Structure formats: C-alpha cells, structure tokens
Amino acid sequence: MSLKGKVLVAQGGGPTAVINQSMAGVVLEARKFMQVDRVYGAVHGVRGIINEDFIDLTQETTHNLESVAKTPSSALFSTRDKPDEKYCKEIFEVLKAHDIRYFFYIGGNDSASTVQIVNENAKKSSYEFRAIHIPKTIDNDLLVNDHTPGYGSAAKFVSQAFNGVDLDNRALPGVYIGVVMGRDAGFLTAASAIAQKFPDDGPHLIYLPEVAFDKEKFLKDVKETYAKYGRCVIAVSEGIKNEDGVPIAKELMSKVEYDAHGNIVLSGSGALGEKLAKYVKENLGISRVRSDTFGYLQRSFMGCVSEVDQHEAREVGERAAQYALWHNMDGSITIHRTGDYSVDYRLTPLERVAKYTKCMPEHFINKAGNHVTEEFKSYLRPLIGQDTSTAHLLRAPMVEKILGKKL
C-alpha cells in the first residue's frame, strides 16, 4: 500500500490533441502521495528510458503543467520503437537503477504490450513494481475500451474539415476525395459523417478498411452520386484494402516505404488520394476531381479539441495514478460507456488490451459498405463535444426567369 520510490511517466506512438492531459493527470495526482519521492518523465518514450533521458517533473510548476495539458502533441516527446523482450529487459534494468516503482505508459496497444513485458520482468526479479498502461490513440482501435482518448478530438477535426470541404464543393462542384488516417480501423474516417445536416450534405460516400475495396463498385458509387447531386464528396481511409487484404495504397503506388514496425508508411503521402482521383477522372470523364490527404494536421491541429475528450484524457491519467498508488494494482485503464452520455474507468488486465486492434463493428457500417449507420453517429456524437460549428444554407426562393436563355 505504501511502496516508496519514484514514479515514471512516458508517452508512446503518434501524438494526439489530448495526450498531455493524461500526462498532467498522472503527474499532478502522483505528486500528492507521500510515498512518491520524485515524478520523472521519460523523454522520447521507451527510447528515453533506455538512454536514461529523464526530466524531473516534480520540479515542474503546476501552472505550466496545466498549460502543457492543453497543448496538443506529446510534451515528453515520443518514439516509434517497438520493444522486444531484450529491449524490455533493458528498460527494467534502468527503472531498477533509478528506484522507479511506478511506471505509467500512455499509448496504444503496442505500449500496452511493452508495459506487460516490463511488468513480467519485474515479477521474475521479485522487484516491487506497479506498471499501468494509459489508453491513447486517434485510431480508436483499443480492445475493451468503448473509445480511446485522442479519438474525440481527431474526429472533431475530421468532421469540421469535411463540413468545410463539403460547403466548398457545393460552391465549386466536382468530385472531392479526402484521405483520412486509419490503417485497420475506420473510426476516424467514419467521423467525416457526423456534421451531415442537410439531406444532400457530404460525404456522400465513405470507404473504410473494414470493407474490402472494389474499384469497380467504387466507380459505380461515384457515378451514381454525381448523377444525383452534380457533385460527390468522398471520405477514404488511408488503410483501404482489396479482397486479398492488399492495401489499395500499395496496389497504386510504384514505390512504398516501410516504418520500423514493417508497416507501409501511409501518412505523409498523397499517393492514394491522387491515384483514386486520376482513376475517377479517367473512367468517368468528370473534369473537376480533387483530393486532399489530411496527413498530420488531423492529429495535432491547435485549437481543435473536444472538451469531452480532454476531460476523459485527464481522468484516465488521474485514475491510473490512483490505481497504482492507492490500490497497488497493475493493468490498463479502460473506458466504459455507462449512459448517454456517461463513462466509467476500470482497470483491465494488460493482456486483454495489448497487441490486437479493434475494428468498426458491422452495425456501424451500412449494408452497401460505403457509409456509416445512424447507430455509429449516436455512438460518436457525444465524443466530439458540444463546442462545434454548424453549417447554414440559404433557403430563399428562386426568381422567375425573364429571358430564359442558357449559356
């Protein structure tokens, strides 16, 4: 109950708009406990631990921590390193050397795996140690969780971006393709639908990694929509795959780049959107076809944050500190929806959250596989918060023609 020692907090993987809320939650809560000597932050995640690159967050002002909490992206910086057994053993050695007894790792499923292995190392060595994984990912793909911190704010960005480009596309009609992050899970791309208000609002078509992408079907969808509305706004997930599971990005690109995890680099490249645009242009003979790849803007844009997401990100950090320091427990903090809208946080065994990813369930995807259901919209709506803008259109009547000639 009163294991004396140091606390270490680290951030892993891709930044989010609210990841610093979780860090501030851990630090501010942990600093209240008598058994805590110091609260360290690892600089650049697990790599920082190996390098003993720690900063002493006990000496950070509360006021600045509160300001950093509101700043997007990982204030402790991040890493793409995916530790193996040997790496985790090294992590454990450093933690032991610094008398770190509480370790909090804010990240996705890879980070949960890391926490799990480090924990096993500690158990084997009979080193008294508490390690907790704190959920974070804009992809919303963590198991057990109803949703994950970071998703609501990124979803808000995607929603407001599509709301804007849809209005733009009304003004200057054509086909517009917006490519959204999401390798295996389509939750973020699906968020493009949430701002739809008028019956002909875009995105008219949504393609997710969960549904095998068929190029012929895609063309048919675009053709039909264009015939109906004289324009077509499309949301595409960067991770869309063909029937054999081959990413369309790979199918279309001549040269692909792989990251440290052996995954194709999908972000920072507009190739998918452009190839799809070219495909539409060449096959349907529509002249104005444009594509944007939202890229890094969607995960760290300043000033686009969901207050619900902010609140929950802070609480998962605080709850993690409480589970470890009050209750002396290990695990992964998970978010559970208890009402409409309310949540509760639980401590879940790490192995239930680690490694695997959660995808969009079937009832969130429409039958045609090219849009979302109302059920998905009900699920997402509370997560993006109240403070969103709404589009308004003119509704004045048409004036009767006098000359009646056409250009």
Add this chain to the structure above:
Amino acid sequence: MSLKGKVLVAQGGGPTAVINQSMAGVVLEARKFMQVDRVYGAVHGVRGIINEDFIDLTQETTHNLESVAKTPSSALFSTRDKPDEKYCKEIFEVLKAHDIRYFFYIGGNDSASTVQIVNENAKKSSYEFRAIHIPKTIDNDLLVNDHTPGYGSAAKFVSQAFNGVDLDNRALPGVYIGVVMGRDAGFLTAASAIAQKFPDDGPHLIYLPEVAFDKEKFLKDVKETYAKYGRCVIAVSEGIKNEDGVPIAKELMSKVEYDAHGNIVLSGSGALGEKLAKYVKENLGISRVRSDTFGYLQRSFMGCVSEVDQHEAREVGERAAQYALWHNMDGSITIHRTGDYSVDYRLTPLERVAKYTKCMPEHFINKAGNHVTEEFKSYLRPLIGQDTSTAHLLRAPMVEKILGKKL
C-alpha cells in the same frame, strides 16, 4: 440619389471562411433602403447571372442570413468563369432585363475586372446603374488594400496547423514539409510563422513565390537546420518558381493540369510536397521526411475563423451597400490600416484594383529569402484575431544518469 430598382449580389472565385459575412452585409444593409424593390442573389456567380439563376434574398429571414454569415464557403455558390467582353455584355443584358440597378460582386481581382466591364456597358447604354466590387481572397493579393477579407481566417488556419505539426515534429523528429496555397503571393505561406514562440519553434524555413527557388540552396538550408535542431519544419508555397519563373511544381511533375484561366492546377495535388520530400531524402540521407499539402482544408475549415476578419468582411459588405445606395457611387471597397490596430474603408476606382496582383513586399521577407521578418509578423498579428491557442512546453530539469549507457 434614389435610383429605384433591384439589387443583385454575387460571389466569385475560391470560397473563404468569411465571404458570407460580406454577402449578409450587402443584403441586410440594402434591404433597409426604400428605393430597393428586391435583393437578388446570383447562384454560381457570373454564370448564374447569364443563366438568370437568381434567388430572392428579400424573402430570406434575417436570422438565417446571420447564421449563413457565420458559415464558411460561398453560400451563393461560385464559379471559375472569367468573363470576357462578350460575356460581360450578356451579363449586362440580363441585369437590364431584371431591372437590376445595383450590382455587388464579392471576389478577387478578376471579379473587379468583371464589375468594371459591366459598368462600362451600362454607361455606353446610358443605363442608370451602380456596380461595386467587394474584396475577398485568402491570397491577400489585391492592390490598394492593406489586406483582404478571408486572409485573416486562412492565415489563422495555416498558423494553427504549423503550430500543431511543429509540436508533432518535436515529438517524432524528422523533416516536415507543409505546402500552402498561394500562386503568386506568399502571404498565406508566410502566416506559418506567426505562432512561433520558443526560439527553436518551426517553421524553420519558409519558401515564397516572391523569391526564386534554388534547389541547391534549399538543400543547404535544410541540412543546416537539421544539423542544428535535429529536425526541420518547412513551409512551402504551392507557387514557388525557379529563376526563369517556371513553377517548381511544373518542373517536378510529369503531367500537369490547367484550369479555365490557363493556370496550372496547383491545389488538389500533393506532388510538389512529395517531390521535395523525395529530393531531401535522396540527397541528405534523412530517413523521416514527410509532407502534407493543406489543400482545400485551409480555405473553408469549420470553426477556424478570425473575429477581426469576420468583422471586416461584414463591414466591407455594408459599406458597399452604403456607397451605392446613399452616395450613388461606383468602385471597389478597399481596406486601409489607420492605426495599430484600426482600419478604414474607402471607395477606390475599379481600375486600380482590377487585373493585377500584390505580392509580399521586400521588407516582409528576410535577407536569406527563406523566412519572414518581424515587420511581417507585426503586420499579420492583428489580422488573425485574439482567439488563438498557444503552445506550452515542459521546462523541468534533466535527471542525472546512473547507468550512463546508450542504445
């Protein structure tokens, strides 16, 4: 002084976040005048005039007009048509047929030219007619004007986007290239600098269409920055050109697309950013090089608006109606900075605003031609408004190493 008849308002060119403020300003102000029968809106700009596609804005509720004013993109829709003499004559014939005596066209320098030609047609026919051009462009490239409505909000988007990607780049270092709209004028790209707060904040390099782009010099700049900070964030204007005035986008692309004005289509393509990224990767051996092309997000993103820009966009609309209806005058409304920060609006002869574009003056660009000056920042700061987020970084001290080993 009391020329009786109808009012027509239209919107041209690329949408902005505040273009509907100007429309609402014209409509609400014009509806107050006794000599005004009806206030029409042309659907899809000048093309809508030719087609007699008018809506009767006299029958639009004030409340909805106020809501539409806050909605980005052109509520009356737009067109890329650039009318010639014959087209303007047709416009004039339609205006006459509908007894339109007051014409307000919200747009850039092309729109000013259109207003000028239509006006000349009216004079030749001794048709009593007032036509006023209302400034609008995110490019900020209209002559005479200190700045243009639409620019402040787009600048705010670019600034907040760079603020976010810079934080992202701190967390996961590498080279990042963000491509911003701007064919001939670099004002919008230059806005990437305004959120810089800490001494090592990006963008570290800014390339504008006003400065001839030298690929060797660019590589040298990136190399030096990367050596200094271990990372490099770069803002590039889509319109950068080489010494001979050839767009770099054209130099790098195998196939280019032209719009109705005979200009290369620069937006809706990530080619420039990707080619530059590839160039850096291949020549400097830096592995993590990413690029984003901001595309259409930057001109119509929901919820990213400068309240100063909103205010001024409304006022230029109102002033236009006043000049025409009270004072019976023609021209282009122009914005003049009278203090720090205050503005005044004047009526300027159309020929002084039409046709040509304004570029970044020399004193806004640094000597090395790869960044902006403090003078530019002072110029821009008031335009993006007060309601902006600021980044905060951790400043806690480093902890002494115990093991002292390196990965």
